[in-house]
Amino acid sequence: MKIGIIGAGNIGGNLTRRLTALGHDVSVANSRGPETLTALAEETGATPVTVAEAARGAEIVVVTIPFKNVPDLPSGLFDEAADGFTVIDTGNYYPQQRDGRIAGVEDEGLTESRWTERALGHRVIKAFNGTYAQDILDRHRPAGDPERIALPVAGDDETGKKAVRALIEELGFDTVDAGGLDDSWRQQPDTPVYGLREGVEGVTKALAEASAERGPSFRG
Numbered sequence: 001m002k003i004g005i006i007g008a009g010n011i012g013g014n015l016t017r018r019l020t021a022l023g024h025d026v027s028v029a030n031s032r033g034p035e036t037l038t039a040l041a042e043e044t045g046a047t048p049v050t051v052a053e054a055a056r057g058a059e060i061v062v063v064t065i066p067f068k069n070v071p072d073l074p075s076g077l078f079d080e081a082a083d084g085f086t087v088i089d090t091g092n093y094y095p096q097q098r099d100g101r102i103a104g105v106e107d108e109g110l111t112e113s114r115w116t117e118r119a120l121g122h123r124v125i126k127a128f129n130g131t132y133a134q135d136i137l138d139r140h141r142p143a144g145d146p147e148r149i150a151l152p153v154a155g156d157d158e159t160g161k162k163a164v165r166a167l168i169e170e171l172g173f174d175t176v177d178a179g180g181l182d183d184s185w186r187q188q189p190d191t192p193v194y195g196l197r198e199g200v201e202g203v204t205k206a207l208a209e210a211s212a213e214r215g216p217s218f219r220g
Contacts, residue, residue, distance in 0.1 A: 003019055003025065003027070004049075004054040004081075005019075005026060005029070005062045005064065006062065007064035007065040010133035011128055011136070012028065014137050016040060016044050017044050017136075018136055018137065022171070026044070026045075026047070028041070028047070031065070051073065054077075055085070060087075061078065064088075064091070066098060066099065067091045067094065067099045068098070068102065071119045073119075086125060086164060087125065089113050089129070090127065090128040091112065091113070091129060092189050094218070095220030099220075102115065105220075106220050111182060113155075113184045114182065114184070123156060125157065126181065127153045130191075148172070148173065149197050151175055151176070152187045153178055154177075154178040154181060176203045185212055186207045188214075190214070191211070192206035
């Protein structure tokens with residue numbers, strides 16, 4: 001597939017490494033410009049591009065940037081994406097550590113990915129937000145391996161969710177359907193599944209045990 005990755009931090013960089021290794025055509029962008037991605041491009045064979053170019057022709061676009069920066073992405077970002085493309089949102093809201101207070105989350109009660117979806121103007125699938133970046137490189141396992149871990153995936157677009165789950169499974173992880181975006185609070189920071197390294201059964205149990213009340217460390 002042709003995949004665009006916006007954000008070349010820990011998650012974006014390691015997804016670039018694994019997806020290119022699997023044979024996907026990856027374009028990667030960051031806020032500092034493609035000239036700063038030369039080393040990653042040489043390592044992986046990915047194509048460094050500007051943010052405005054990242055979604056061009058892409059069947060899947062991964063948005064993996066700081067939460068507060070999502071509204072600053074260029075307008076028309078997805079205008080040249082492939083028909084039926086899917087957006088993966090890996091983001092998390094960290095009001096005290098990084099993002100400041102976001103009214104849509106705090107006052108309107110939007111889930112983090114619902115807020116991101118509104119800011120982007122396109123449906124998103126929430127995945128990888130509670131995944132340790134290094135696990136993308138080190139903890140992938142073949143299907144059926146007893147040590148294979150599972151990742152929760154939430155979203156309202158069932159076709160997009162199916163595509164994302166298939167990609168995650170290709171990366172070497174099982175998946176658990178975590179419901180729609182209005183249920184995606186179950187995998188936000190400070191929930192039992194966030195950072196959990198367990199299989200399908202453990203992830204399913206952790207999602208069920210989540211509380212909708214945001215902990216004090218994650219309130220703005």
